[in-house]
Amino acid sequence: MDDNRRKALDAALSQIERQFGKGAVMRMGDAPREVIPAISTGSLGLDIALGIGGLPKGRIVEIYGPESSGKTTLTLQTIAECQKAGGTAAFIDAEHALDPVYAGKLGVNVDDLLVSQPDTGEQALEIADMLVRSGSVDILVIDSVAALTPRAEIEGDMGDTHVGLQARLMSQALRKITGN
Numbered sequence: 085m086d087d088n089r090r091k092a093l094d095a096a097l098s099q100i101e102r103q104f105g106k107g108a109v110m111r112m113g114d115a116p117r118e119v120i121p122a123i124s125t126g127s128l129g130l131d132i133a134l135g136i137g138g139l140p141k142g143r144i145v146e147i148y149g150p151e152s153s154g155k156t157t158l159t160l161q162t163i164a165e166c167q168k169a170g171g172t173a174a175f176i177d178a179e180h181a182l183d184p185v186y187a188g189k190l191g192v193n194v195d196d197l198l199v200s201q202p203d204t205g206e207q208a209l210e211i212a213d214m215l216v217r218s219g220s221v222d223i224l225v226i227d228s229v230a231a232l233t234p235r236a237e238i239e240g241d242m243g244d245t246h247v248g249l250q251a252r253l254m255s256q257a258l259r260k261i262t263g264n
Contacts, residue, residue, distance in 0.1 A: 123171070123223055126161030126191070138162070141222065144258065146229070156181075157190065159225040164191030171222030174198035174215050176208050178231035205232030205250065209257035216261050229254065 085093075100109050122138035124131050131138045139145050139162060147155045163173040168191070175182060180201050184194045198221070202208035208226060215221045226232070234249040 123162055123169070124165040125158060126165045127158070130158075138165070139223075144262065156227055159227065160187050160190045160192055163187075163197065163223055163225065164193075166223045167191075167193045167196060172196070172198070172220060174200070174221050174224045176212055176224070176226045177201045178205070178208050178226060178233075179228055180231075182227070204235040205253050206235050208232055209253065209261075213257070213261050 097109060120136050121141045122131075122134070122136045123141060124138040125134075147158060149155050159175075163175065166173050173192075173196075175197055177199060178201075182199065182201075187197070188194050198215070200208070200211050202211060209232065212224055212226060215224055232250060232253065234253050
C-alpha cells in the first residue's frame with residue numbers, strides 16, 4: 085500500500101476509534117485466535133467438512149433441507165454425541181413428532197433429554213430463551229422453525245391474513261436469545 089493510502093486509512097481508523105471506541109475496527113491478525121468448542125454431529129465426514137469438528141457451541145445453527153432429508157436425525161445424533169461427552173440436551177418439539185424409541189436407537193439418552201412440546205411459537209421460543217439463559221444446557225434443538233405457529237394465527241379465524249407474523253416472531257426471538 086502506498087503512503088497516501090496508508091495515511092488515509094490510519095486517519096479513518098483513528099477517527100472511528102475516537103467516535104466509536106477502541107476495538108470498533110481492528111485487523112483480524114491483531115486479535116488472538118479463539119478456539120471454538122464444538123459438539124460432534126456423529127458424522128465424521130460432516131465434522132471434518134464443518135472445519136471445527138462439529139457444530140459450534142454457543143452459536144445458533146440452522147439446519148435446512150427438504151422434508152425427510154435427515155434434519156431431525158442429524159440433530160438427534162448430535163444430541164447423543166453431546167450427552168456422551170457429559171452435556172445436557174434439550175429438544176423443543178414444535179412438530180409434536182419426536183419418537184423416543186428412534187431417538188434411543190440413535191444413541192440419545194431419552195431419560196435425561198429435556199423435552200418440551202409447546203402450544204405456540206411464542207411459548208417454544210420463550211422456553212428456548214429460558215433454557216439458554218440458564219447457562220446449563222449444552223445443546224438446544226427446536227424442531228422445526230416451520231412448526232412455530234404464532235399465537236395470533238392459532239387463535240385467529242380461518243382465512244385471516246397473518247402476513248409476516250412468523251418472520252417477526254423469529255427475528256424478535258433470535259435477537260432476544262442472542263442478547264441483541
